[in-house]
Amino acid sequence: MSNHVEMGNALFMSYYIFITLLISQYENVKFMRFLNNDFHCFSIRLCGTISIEVILMKKVALIFTGGTIAMKVNSKLQGAVPSVTPSELISTLAEVTEFDNLEPYEFSKLPSPSITPEKMYELKKIVDNYLEHDDYAGVVIVHGTDTLEETAFYLDIVSTHKKPVVITGSMKNASDLGYDGLTNLVSSIKVVMEPHSMQKGVLVVMNYTINAACEVTKTHTLNLDTFKSFDFGPIGIIDDEDVIYFREQTQRKAYKLKNKYNESTFLLKIYAGMTGELIDYYVKQGAKGIVLEALGRGNVPSVMMDAIRDARRKGVEIVIVSRCIGGRVLDSYGYIGGGKDLVNAGCILGGNLSGPKARLLLMTAMENGLKHEDLIDIFTM
Numbered sequence: 544m545s546n547h548v549e550m551g552n553a554l555f556m557s558y559y560i561f562i563t564l565l566i567s568q569y570e571n572v573k574f575m576r577f578l579n580n581d582f583h584c585f586s587i588r589l590c591g592t593i594s595i596e597v598i599l600m601k602k603v604a605l606i607f608t609g610g611t612i613a614m615k616v617n618s619k620l621q622g623a624v625p626s627v628t629p630s631e632l633i634s635t636l637a638e639v640t641e642f643d644n645l646e647p648y649e650f651s652k653l654p655s656p657s658i659t660p661e662k663m664y665e666l667k668k669i670v671d672n673y674l675e676h677d678d679y680a681g682v683v684i685v686h687g688t689d690t691l692e693e694t695a696f697y698l699d700i701v702s703t704h705k706k707p708v709v710i711t712g713s714m715k716n717a718s719d720l721g722y723d724g725l726t727n728l729v730s731s732i733k734v735v736m737e738p739h740s741m742q743k744g745v746l747v748v749m750n751y752t753i754n755a756a757c758e759v760t761k762t763h764t765l766n767l768d769t770f771k772s773f774d775f776g777p778i779g780i781i782d783d784e785d786v787i788y789f790r791e792q793t794q795r796k797a798y799k800l801k802n803k804y805n806e807s808t809f810l811l812k813i814y815a816g817m818t819g820e821l822i823d824y825y826v827k828q829g830a831k832g833i834v835l836e837a838l839g840r841g842n843v844p845s846v847m848m849d850a851i852r853d854a855r856r857k858g859v860e861i862v863i864v865s866r867c868i869g870g871r872v873l874d875s876y877g878y879i880g881g882g883k884d885l886v887n888a889g890c891i892l893g894g895n896l897s898g899p900k901a902r903l904l905l906m907t908a909m910e911n912g913l914k915h916e917d918l919i920d921i922f923t924m
């Protein structure tokens with residue numbers, strides 16, 4: 544039996560340090576349960592059975608890429624523009640919370656319409672640098688909401704770590720009444736520090752909900768509750784101090800693709816009366832892959848089939864997804880331009896991935912050297 548002395552919290556080199564003498568094996572077990580993610584620990588044996596456990600609170604890296612969350616209205620332009628720095632956001636956060644373990648990193652100040660696959664590739668390298676260090680519990684990425692789901696999905700398909708990676712933003716800018724930036728940041732930090740957030744892939748945290756990167760999409764131009772996993776619902780919520788998970792992701796595959804990108808994979812949305820002209824154009828531009836956001840169950844106008852067959856003959860990979868917001872594509876129609884005709888022409892069905900996500904997966908998988916049969920496999924849900 545050993546003594547127990549609570550030495551309290553002390554800030555040392557940006558860590559919280561709790562020095563505790565453990566009373567019993569039972570308490571020791573309780574401690575070890577939360578050491579995995581929030582804390583790391585080393586022990587100093589004093590004498591006999593008396594030891595000191597030094598528990599260091601792990602840090603959370605906040606990587607800022609830009610977005611409305613870091614914007615204010617410029618009176619001359621009469622529009623929101625980047626104007627809040629990461630340190631300003633963190634000091635505002637410090638006024639309303641007690642987090643002392645945050646480490647900001649300014650990656651960019653970009654509105655998310657200007658985020659590119661190259662930026663995602665660079666971001667992945669920064670995320671990895673943090674995750675590889677034992678003193679970080681995980682990473683929060685701050686991002687504009689317009690392309691947030693694309694960066695989230697890209698990071699998910701190239702994900703190699705168990706630690707939580709959360710991506711968040713805000714719908715209102717810092718000049719707006721009801722600015723949601725701080726709430727979303729606080730929720731995201733809580734999710735990273737929750738031990739059950741390990742091994743869940745990249746998570747999107749907004750408006751008190753947790754969604755999986757592979758399932759979620761922005762559904763509304765204005766609402767704070769804009770991120771929805773349309774066919775599935777959120778995987779969890781943040782309720783005050785509790786982070787609660789309801790279910791596992793249904794869609795997630797551990798793709799484990801290497802961090803690579805190219806600029807020659809394209810996305811076309813199909814509409815009534817569309818012809819094959821744009822497909823011909825992209826093939827001439829040297830496209831390696833094209834995703835078609837097709838109609839309904841995965842069908843295109845019959846007049847597009849010549850261009851599609853020609854693209855396939857030239858080795859261009861074509862993935863079919865649906866422009867519907869819910870449901871999978873399937874080769875259920877046999878007419879010219881129907882799903883069966885597309886599959887017979889060598890197109891790949893992309894399950895219920897959205898067009899932008901299917902494009903990122905096709906781009907990355909091809910850059911990883913995957914050939915046609917492997918691509919079919921990776922897109923099969």
Ligand code: ASP
Binds near residue numbers: 654655656686687690
């Ligand atoms: N247009 C903004 C962006 O994506 C929207 C946002 O951040 O909510 O950067």
